[in-house]
Amino acid sequence: MHQDLIVIDGLQYSNWDRNIFLQLKEGGVTMVHATIVYHEQIRETLLRIGEWNTHFEQNADLIMPVRCADDIRIAKATGRVGIMFGAQNCSPIEDDISMIAIMRELNLMIMQLTYNNQSLLACGCYEAVDSGVTRFGRQAIKEMNRVGMIVDMSHSGERSTLDAIEISERPIVISHANPLSFHEAKRNKSDLVLKTLAESGGLLGFSLYPFHLNNGSNCSLSEFCDMIANTADLMGIDNIGIGTDLCQQQPLSILEWMRNGRWSKLKDYGEGSKSNSDWPEPLTWFKDSRDFPNLTTGLIDRGFNHTEVAKIMGQNWLRFFDEGLAPQAS
Amino acid sequence: MHQDLIVIDGLQYSNWDRNIFLQLKEGGVTMVHATIVYHEQIRETLLRIGEWNTHFEQNADLIMPVRCADDIRIAKATGRVGIMFGAQNCSPIEDDISMIAIMRELNLMIMQLTYNNQSLLACGCYEAVDSGVTRFGRQAIKEMNRVGMIVDMSHSGERSTLDAIEISERPIVISHANPLSFHEAKRNKSDLVLKTLAESGGLLGFSLYPFHLNNGSNCSLSEFCDMIANTADLMGIDNIGIGTDLCQQQPLSILEWMRNGRWSKLKDYGEGSKSNSDWPEPLTWFKDSRDFPNLTTGLIDRGFNHTEVAKIMGQNWLRFFDEGLAPQAS
Numbered sequence: 001m002h003q004d005l006i007v008i009d010g011l012q013y014s015n016w017d018r019n020i021f022l023q024l025k026e027g028g029v030t031m032v033h034a035t036i037v038y039h040e041q042i043r044e045t046l047l048r049i050g051e052w053n054t055h056f057e058q059n060a061d062l063i064m065p066v067r068c069a070d071d072i073r074i075a076k077a078t079g080r081v082g083i084m085f086g087a088q089n090c091s092p093i094e095d096d097i098s099m100i101a102i103m104r105e106l107n108l109m110i111m112q113l114t115y116n117n118q119s120l121l122a123c124g125c126y127e128a129v130d131s132g133v134t135r136f137g138r139q140a141i142k143e144m145n146r147v148g149m150i151v152d153m154s155h156s157g158e159r160s161t162l163d164a165i166e167i168s169e170r171p172i173v174i175s176h177a178n179p180l181s182f183h184e185a186k187r188n189k190s191d192l193v194l195k196t197l198a199e200s201g202g203l204l205g206f207s208l209y210p211f212h213l214n215n216g217s218n219c220s221l222s223e224f225c226d227m228i229a230n231t232a233d234l235m236g237i238d239n240i241g242i243g244t245d246l247c248q249q250q251p252l253s254i255l256e257w258m259r260n261g262r263w264s265k266l267k268d269y270g271e272g273s274k275s276n277s278d279w280p281e282p283l284t285w286f287k288d289s290r291d292f293p294n295l296t297t298g299l300i301d302r303g304f305n306h307t308e309v310a311k312i313m314g315q316n317w318l319r320f321f322d323e324g325l326a327p328q329a330s
Numbered sequence: 331m332h333q334d335l336i337v338i339d340g341l342q343y344s345n346w347d348r349n350i351f352l353q354l355k356e357g358g359v360t361m362v363h364a365t366i367v368y369h370e371q372i373r374e375t376l377l378r379i380g381e382w383n384t385h386f387e388q389n390a391d392l393i394m395p396v397r398c399a400d401d402i403r404i405a406k407a408t409g410r411v412g413i414m415f416g417a418q419n420c421s422p423i424e425d426d427i428s429m430i431a432i433m434r435e436l437n438l439m440i441m442q443l444t445y446n447n448q449s450l451l452a453c454g455c456y457e458a459v460d461s462g463v464t465r466f467g468r469q470a471i472k473e474m475n476r477v478g479m480i481v482d483m484s485h486s487g488e489r490s491t492l493d494a495i496e497i498s499e500r501p502i503v504i505s506h507a508n509p510l511s512f513h514e515a516k517r518n519k520s521d522l523v524l525k526t527l528a529e530s531g532g533l534l535g536f537s538l539y540p541f542h543l544n545n546g547s548n549c550s551l552s553e554f555c556d557m558i559a560n561t562a563d564l565m566g567i568d569n570i571g572i573g574t575d576l577c578q579q580q581p582l583s584i585l586e587w588m589r590n591g592r593w594s595k596l597k598d599y600g601e602g603s604k605s606n607s608d609w610p611e612p613l614t615w616f617k618d619s620r621d622f623p624n625l626t627t628g629l630i631d632r633g634f635n636h637t638e639v640a641k642i643m644g645q646n647w648l649r650f651f652d653e654g655l656a657p658q659a660s
Binding site for chain 1: 372373376377379380381383384426428429431432435436
């Protein structure tokens with residue numbers, strides 16, 4: 001069934017080049033939600049979009065921009081990998097609500113309200129106290145709802161996430177995280193969050209980043225698929241997908257940029273530690289995008305039927321984008 | 331024939347508000363090329379676009395954004411005024427060629443390579459020496475050609491303008507200026523420029539800004555229409571249109587911003603002088619956008635037939651946009 005599947009990866013942040021695009025294609029990936037910025041503000045975000053336009057020009061045989069949900073189907077039909085832009089922080093709008101519509105016009109389809117820290121919109125999962133969605137945040141969510149930009153709370157705190165689910169008139173996502181019950185980590189999510197997310201029509205993308213996994217880099221494929229099965233029991237089969245959090249070919253300096261941005265003079269180690277500060281070892285069964293078929297096989301072996309596997313591997317994301325990216329009826 | 335005409339104003343820079351939108355509609359204007367920036371760089375250009383998005387939301391009954399040439403026809407059919415974004419300087423791309431595609435994606439359809447002064451792309455009409463289109467300018471024109479952003483040389487020097495006509499693979503415009511033979515002004519254009527422009531398929535928009543007119547604010551409608559007739563003889567009936575250069579409800583501070591930007595410590599008076607530094611008195615027969623029917627009448631009285639009047643009042647611009655805004659076939 002590998003050939004027929006629509007495979008959607010709900011998040012990657014790689015050091016994009018032709019090699020990685022070839023790997024995505026080889027792995028049968030139809031579309032990847034590509035993080036284009038972490039802490040970049042408006043001008044720097046446009047730089048990143050400019051770099052992507054060069055990728056699109058130079059690799060038109062392999063990749064294409066996703067400007068609406070149907071472009072995912074076009075990518076599948078033409079054998080290319082769709083690239084959907086997303087931001088892991090709200091820095092691309094700075095302090096200006098009018099930038100939401102402008103960034104959406106530039107095809108920024110998904111935006112996290114926070115990245116670990118407190119932002120102008122909400123609280124990140126690494127702060128000691130989460131005071132919830134801010135005044136600006138409430139208006140930003142409303143505006144994101146209006147223009148069809150998806151709210152992503154992957155790196156947000158519990159209260160902010162529950163607030164965002166309640167405030168948003170459209171379902172939101174947690175594009176790359178796992179259940180806290182599977183592995184205790186600040187980035188993973190409580191059953192309360194996951195259940196509330198599912199009840200509101202939202203979607204969770206399962207992360208393959210070792211820091212989010214039980215036994216880290218030694219987590220087995222069957223453990224991972226057991227987690228998916230347990231989460232399907234909690235959230236339902238329609239509200240789960242994949243969001244690998246793959247960071248391919250990135251030097252340590254990028255991990256440090258993700259963790260420290262421009263906000264910290266001290267070195268912050270994020271999910272790592274001083275003695276374990278580098279990128280984690282990859283999983284043996286998921287080293288890069290060529291290993292997506294292993295996930296499919298793992299899910300089949302775990303007892304999911306073909307319809308369920310298709311949903312988890314991409315159909316749920318596709319349905320979500322069909323609904324979530326259209327501008328709100330006025 | 332007023333009702334049936336497609337009326338296109340090739341340039342205005344007004345202090346936009348509902349009152350001005352109502353005047354445009356009352357004057358039968360189908361579309362206006364609205365200058366959104368003079369010296370604004372990237373971040374400030376996005377601010378201006380954000381302000382326009384608010385105008386579009388709050389005045390959806392009167393105006394609509396022009397995202398392609400067919401939107402002009404939709405504006406006509408739905409009784410609204412189409413707004414086409416343009417820049418009177420290349421400041422919105424700063425020093426970055428990748429910003430051309432990004433600004434085009436945000437519907438910046440027309441960009442002047444210079445505004446009076448030397449720019450990174452070419453030379454303005456107020457410099458002592460015009461060294462022509464620069465190295466960056468050559469590449470920028472090629473990129474503008476590729477994405478379908480129209481090159482406008484209204485405020486450029488003679489050599490730069492002739493260079494741009496030659497370098498550009500697609501016809502360019504002088505959106506708002508008059509023949510030098512009609513009135514001696516640095517902003518007006520030589521017969522050589524106008525003839526070369528026409529031969530390359532380019533378009534001239536006649537300006538109604540008094541500093542560009544013989545007898546200034548006292549220029550009569552028949553003098554103006556005589557000029558159009560003489561220019562039609564020089565350039566052909568298909569290569570001329572209107573570009574009023576109307577600046578409605580703008581305070582003196584805006585005129586000073588246009589003239590001085592951030593580049594001058596001394597006060598530059600542009601087309602004015604120290605003793606005549608304010609906005610010029612408007613023409614009695616063209617005070618604001620409600621007076622477009624006077625132009626139509628003036629052209630008919632001058633002996634143009636209905637087809638010719640329709641071309642001058644908008645059909646030539648429409649044909650130009652049909653061809654000029656489509657992305658170049660790759």
